[in-house]
Amino acid sequence: MNKIPTNDAEIIQKISELKEEKGALVLAHYYENLDIQHAADFCGDSFELAKRARESRKQIIVFCGVSFMAESAKIMNPEKRVFIPRADAGCQMADMVTPEIVLEMKKQHPNAAVVCYINSSAATKAVSDICVTSSNALKIISTLKEKEIIFVPDKNLGSFAAKHFPDKTFHFMQGWCPVHNDLTGEDLRRAKAEYPNAVVAIHPEAKAKILAECDYIGSTSGILDYCRMSDKNEFIIATERAIVERLSEEMPSKKFHLMSPCLTCPDMKKTTLSDLLYCLENLNNEVFMTPDKICAAKQPLERMLEAAKD
Ligand code: 13P
Ligand code: SF4
Numbered sequence: 001m002n003k004i005p006t007n008d009a010e011i012i013q014k015i016s017e018l019k020e021e022k023g024a025l026v027l028a029h030y031y032e033n034l035d036i037q038h039a040a041d042f043c044g045d046s047f048e049l050a051k052r053a054r055e056s057r058k059q060i061i062v063f064c065g066v067s068f069m070a071e072s073a074k075i076m077n078p079e080k081r082v083f084i085p086r087a088d089a090g091c092q093m094a095d096m097v098t099p100e101i102v103l104e105m106k107k108q109h110p111n112a113a114v115v116c117y118i119n120s121s122a123a124t125k126a127v128s129d130i131c132v133t134s135s136n137a138l139k140i141i142s143t144l145k146e147k148e149i150i151f152v153p154d155k156n157l158g159s160f161a162a163k164h165f166p167d168k169t170f171h172f173m174q175g176w177c178p179v180h181n182d183l184t185g186e187d188l189r190r191a192k193a194e195y196p197n198a199v200v201a202i203h204p205e206a207k208a209k210i211l212a213e214c215d216y217i218g219s220t221s222g223i224l225d226y227c228r229m230s231d232k233n234e235f236i237i238a239t240e241r242a243i244v245e246r247l248s249e250e251m252p253s254k255k256f257h258l259m260s261p262c263l264t265c266p267d268m269k270k271t272t273l274s275d276l277l278y279c280l281e282n283l284n285n286e287v288f289m290t291p292d293k294i295c296a297a298k299q300p301l302e303r304m305l306e307a308a309k310d
Contacts, residue, residue, distance in 0.1 A: 005277070008035065008273060011273045011274065011277050012035075012038075012039055012273065014277055015039050015273070015276055015277050015280060016039075018277070018280035018281060019041070019280065022060055022280060022283075023058050023059055023060060024058060024060040024061070024062050024280060025041050025042070025056050025058040025060070025061050025062070026039065026040045026041050026042075026062045026064065026276070026280075027040060027041070027042050027043075027044070027049050027052060027053060027061060027062070027063050027064065027065070027073070028040035028042075028043045028064040028065065029043070029044070029045070029046065029049060029064065029065035029066070029069060029220075029268065030043055030044065030045060030220040030221070030224065030240075030242060030243060030246065031065075031220065031240040031242045031243070031265055031268035032064050032065065032242060032268055032271060033242065033269060033271070033272070034242065034245050034246060034249065035273050036064045036271055036272075036273065036276060037242075037246065039273060039276060040064060044221060045133065045134070045135055045219045045220040045221035045222075046065075046069060046072075046118050046119070046133045046134070046135075046219075046220075047118075047133035047134075047135045047136055047219070047221075047308070048135075048221060049063075049065065049069060049073070050069075050072050050073070050076065050118065050133070050301065050305070051305065053072070053073035053076055053077055053082075054076040054077060054305070056077065056080065058080070059080055059081060060080065060081050060082075060083070060283070061073050061077065061080055061081070061082045061083070062082075062083045062084075062085065062276065062279055062280060063082060063083065063084050063287075064084075064085060064271050064276060065084075065089070065268070066089045066090055066091045066094075066267050066268060067084060067087070067089060067090050067091070067094075068090075068091055068094045068118065068119055068120060068121060068122075069118075070082055070083075070084040070287050071121070071122050071287055071289070071297075072118060072122075072301060073287075074287040074289055074294070075122060075125075075289070075294050075297045075298050075301055076298065076301060076302075078289075078291070078294050078298075081283070081286060082286065082287040083279050083283060083284070083285055083286050083287065084279075084285050084287060085271050085275040085276045085278070085279040085285065086270045086271045086275050086285070087285040088270065089267045089268070089270045089271060090267055091119050091177075091267060092177070092178050092267070093117075093119050093153055093154060093175055093176060093177045093178070093205075094119045094120050094121060094124075094153070095121075096153045096173075096174075096175040096176070097116075097120050097121075097124050097152045097153035097173060097175050098121075098123070098124065099123045099124055099126065099127045101152065101173055102114055102116070102124060102127045102128060102150070102152055103127055105150045105152070105171060105173065106127075106150065108171075109148055109150055109171050111146065111147075111148050112146060112148035112149055112150045112169075112171060113129045113130065113144050113146035113148070113149055113150070114127070114128040114129045114130075114150045114152070115128070115129065115130055115131075115132055115137075115140070115141060115144070115149050115150065115151050115152075115158075116128035116129075116130070116131050116132070116152055116153075116300060117131070117132060117133070117134075117137075117151075117152065117153060117154050117157060117158075118131050118132065118133045118301075118304075119153070119154065119177075120152065120153060122289060122293055122294075122296075122297040123293070123297075124152070124153075125296075125297040125300050125301065126293065126296035126297045126300075128152070128300045129300060129303070130144070130300050130303045130304055130307065131300045131301050131303070131304040132161075132304060133219065133304075134157060134203065134204050134205065134218075134219040134220075134222075135218070135219035135221060135222055136304065136307075136308045137157060137160075137161045137204075138161055138164050139307070139308060140304055140307045140308060141161055141164075141165060141168070142165075143307045146168075147167065147168055147169065148168065148169045148170075148171070149162075149165075149168055149169070149170045149171070150170075150171045151170055151171070151172055152172075152173050152175060153173055153175025153176075154175055154176060154177065154205055155172045155173065155174060155175060155176055156176055156177070156180070156181060156204065156205050156206060156207055156208065156211075157204045157205055158170060158172045159172065159208050160204040160208065160211060160217065161204075163208075176205070177205040179205075179240060179262065179263060179264065179265045180203055180205035180206045180238075180239065180263070181205065181206065181207060182260075182262045183202075183206045183207065183210050183238060183259065183260055183262065183263070184210075184260075185209060185210060185213075187210075187259050187260040187262070188200070188210055188213055188214075188238075188259065191236045191257060191259045191260070192236070194257075195234060195236055195255075195257050197233075197234050198232075198234040198235055198236045198255070198257060199215040199216070199230065199232050199234070199235055199236070200213070200214040200215050200216070200235070200236040200238060200259070201214065201215065201216040201217075201218070201223045201226050201227060201235055201236070201237055201238065201239075202214040202216070202217055202223075202238035202239065202259075203217075203218070203219065203220065203223065203238065203239035203240075204217050204218070204219075205239075206238060210238070214238065220239060220240070220243060223237065223239055223243060224243065224246065224247065227247050227251070227254065227256070228250070228251070232254075233253070233254050233255060234254065234255040234256075234257075235247070235254065235255070235256050235257070236257050236258075236259050237256055237257065237258055237259060237263075238259040238260075238263065239263060240263055240264065240265050240268060241258050241263050241264050242268070244256045244257070244258045
């Protein structure tokens with residue numbers, strides 16, 4: 001009988017054997033717990049993960065992240081089998097937008113292009129013109145000829161993008177990320193007072209008035225690269241806490257401080273090593289979608305990948 005792994009070292013060893021045995025690619029978002037990131041073949045922000053999933057030659061993709069990310073991997077690789085170790089890991093912002101909301105906004109603004117943040121369901125993508133991620137939103141919008149933009153669901157990322165396109169009119173819905181939107185001016189002031197020598201890096205899902213007072217605004221990968229390349233030694237990080245943990249591990253000579261304890265995404269913290277092991281062993285929680293649904297949601301994602309090319 002196979003020995004059941006009982007400690008982390010044994011679980012990690014078994015995960016590595018199973019990846020090999022099943023020919024599986026394990027992807028992890030940078031907000032996942034560090035042990036999951038270590039066990040993954042590739043970590044990235046949502047754009048990098050979407051690209052990596054599309055380029056995968058492996059027949060099995062196990063996606064450690066939240067459900068819209070695994071769904072996007074399936075949409076771009078319909079012939080592959082995609083699994084998510086925790087099917088209950090969702091994104092509260094993605095749940096705020098529905099196809100009905102988008103269709104109603106389209107009715108009100110018939111000449112507008114619908115730009116949909118990748119943090120959304122396949123059904124919402126299917127009624128949108130093009131997807132964006134936090135790392136490519138500006139680039140993608142710059143390729144659109146329409147003068148009017150419907151931006152869903154994140155009002156904060158949308159407002160951040162809109163500032164760069166004064167010649168376009170933006171229409172927003174009231175959607176937000178509860179993790180980043182909860183940051184307050186008081187959080188920023190307190191962190192700056194406590195760490196006066198630190199520079200501040202923030203994700204564009206935070207409110208405009210906070211973004212305006214920070215030194216760097218970017219996606220999760222953008223923030224990691226900014227800190228890696230900076231000649232500064234101390235940083236206040238205003239995105240999910242796993243980024244602080246990863247940076248502190250990678251660069252022990254620099255100091256990283258989380259702007260506020262509110263920066264914890266409960267859904268990204270759900271996946272454990274045991275969940276990943278179980279998923280690789282049993283191939284449970286497969287992402288299933290009808291070919292019609294895949295086809296409809298694929299277009300805006302493919303348009304994004306095409307428009308993001310240099
Ligand atoms: P990134 O696109 O920066 O990976 O962000 C995804 C996300 O969910 C941020 O909250
Ligand atoms: Fe969704 Fe916010 Fe969590 Fe990102 S941090 S997955 S936007 S709830």
